[in-house]
Ligand code: SF4
């Protein structure tokens with residue numbers, strides 16, 4: 001972390017891709033940064049949060065990505081360089097404002113970082129390729145392939161953004177965001193931290209008929225940027241003198257797989273690596289492809305370069321053959337791996353690799369390897385909420401899922417996520433279900449998610465009159481992405497105190513009459529609340545309030561509070577297995593048909609004590 | 622120890638898979654080794670997994686260092702060292718290894734996922750793990766790092782540092798002790814350095 005603030009020009013350090021982006025922003029004189037936490041982008045915001053005071057810049061965790069983008073735009077309109085960062089779906093949330101922002105433009109450099117997650121390593125929902133947004137919203141885009149490029153491209157993005165008064169997109173993927181690599185430091189620049197909004201009656205008001213003017217102007221900017229794309233050295237080709245007539249076009253992390261595969265195969269195929277993927281350098285591409293016989297496209301997620309480059313080939317090299325995702329040489333789903341690239345090149349050229357990943361996988365498939373799925377932590381308050389709810393309603397209720405740690409309720413023993421769409425969708429969808437079905441319906445939504453997108457859904461439920469039970473799992477944190485604070489906690493991204501906004505107050509203000517705050521560790525009370533509220537004719541809300549256990553443990557250790565440990569009294573335990581099969585605390589295990597608690601894992605929540613019918617679980621030394 | 626390149630001998634690269642369970646210090650180890658490689662004068666890259674995967678799930682991180690490193694990921698079969706903090710996870714990542722070049726350093730301490738009990742599955746026996754690793758490894762070294770760490774600190778969490786010390790002393794990683802100690806200084810918050818170093822030394826001096 002310290003290396004991010006090091007002002008040692010030319011020194012080499014190891015940085016995570018996300019940290020390198022922050023470093024790049026510092027070297028570009030960023031003054032304002034905002035985010036809503038989302039993996040794989042989370043560490044950008046978290047790094048800013050850690051250094052903001054020392055680096056003398058402003059950082060905030062905004063309530064959602066749309067607000068985050070708008071805030072960063074506000075700063076850039078006042079002449080302060082700004083950065084907003086989020087995961088792929090964050091760009092969807094912010095898109096309503098991102099599109100007009102391209103027309104309106106900026107007065108100081110503004111960079112929008114979007115992190116895609118091929119393979120959904122750290123997120124649910126979809127394998128979205130955000131590069132389509134660049135084309136859709138007409139926002140230029142750079143795609144770094146490692147930590148060094150993360151830093152360098154961020155600086156380039158700020159400069160281009162400011163020069164052309166247009167925001168720039170920086171697109172990473174998980175292996176770039178969460179890749180570590182060597183970065184050579186540049187100079188940190190003190191940028192402007194304060195600015196002023198100077199009115200511009202045509203541009204900023206963005207109102208018809210001026211929109212047609214700004215749209216026209218936007219295309220002029222893009223034409224200028226197309227020229228930049230032709231000249232800029234982050235769009236480069238390798239092995240131009242090669243005698244091979246198969247060329248490779250690539251971008252982002254995939255470039256690295258190409259280089260390694262070529263080394264493994266001892267081939268020197270011509271490679272065109274694009275660092276700026278919107279607008280693409282048409283002439284440079286034409287020049288690259290004109291004498292080739294075939295092209296392999298190696299890119300992460302969708303065949304976007306494949307589509308645009310093959311369109312260009314029509315006039316310069318109509319005979320050119322294409323290999324890529326569209327004809328099955330590379331996979332259409334999941335993340336790209338070096339072995340995919342190796343096999344594709346082998347298949348096209350006939351050159352064999354000394355590695356045989358297919359045989360390797362075949363051998364592997366013969367093994368029986370049990371799964372180890374992610375689980376809610378021992379002592380997680382969500383587990384207690386799920387247990388209490390299920391003990392009352394059983395299997396037949398519909399359980400609306402949402403985005404957060406509680407998504408892990410999807411697995412047995414709970415299976416309390418019957419559908420998952422997007423942030424806040426548990427409420428919207430459950431309302432629709434309730435309107436057409438008589439089933440019991442319960443939506444589970446987290447605290448940070450509620451602030452992010454849960455409020456309109458709740459108001460809609462009240463306004464349009466359906467009666468689901470909504471359980472807000474308030475663990476006082478945005479836990480899944482790394483325990484960032486939110487408005488209900490009253491701590492800002494700068495680490496300062498602010499007003500605590502109570503979820504139950506909002507719920508009441510939305511017109512909900514049945515509202516109760518319950519501590520989910522109090523299983524009986526939670527069960528009673530669920531039982532009572534499921535009978536109501538109007539929507540009801542339970543706020544299950546209990547600090548995330550990871551935070552609680554950290555806090556208790558800090559405060560010197562002893563964390564109790566529990567054990568099972570074998571003379572009382574009759575082996576019913578409720579604590580393991582129905583509650584599923586990861587600290588509980590079975591050996592020789594007897595149940596035990598792993599003291600190293602137990603966090604002392606004592607919920608198992610309350611649910612054990614034989615009262616066999618007791619505090620131990 | 623360092624592997625020669627396929628290109629004809631002069632380029633060096635070394636590939637490590639570090640695998641275990643979220644919370645076992647896989648990420649810390651990844652960061653330390655990447656820094657240590659830089660301290661030794663190498664180019665280095667690593668790939669980590671954050672978020673969902675960290676909640677008690679299985680994780681495998683990659684570290685590669687050498688003269689010039691492109692991909693942050695190790696190619697299947699091309700690992701030189703598989704550093705497994707848990708036996709089942711050694712097995713899960715075994716396809717990164719091959720008979721030709723791969724050493725597996727495995728912590729014998731088992732962590733049994735509770736989902737196994739709920740789904741009524743079997744956790745594999747240690748002998749099944751060792752047998753299954755054979756086609757993917759040149760050598761398998763089993764040590765009870767958790768037990769050693771627990772003896773020294775009362776907690777199993779430092780098993781990662783014990784194994785790092787061990788792998789350095791036994792030259793399973795082609796990095797000098799000083800480089801790794803420098804790497805620890807860079808990658809670990811100051812107040813934990815002493816304890817980490819102590820356990821590293823314990824592993825370093827192990828028989
Ligand atoms: S991090 Fe907190 S909220 Fe998430 S699973 Fe663990 S205890 Fe539960």
Ligand code: SF4
Pocket residue numbers: 378379566585586587588597601602603604605606607608609
């Ligand atoms: S007290 Fe019981 S439920 Fe809580 S962490 Fe320990 S074993 Fe698990």
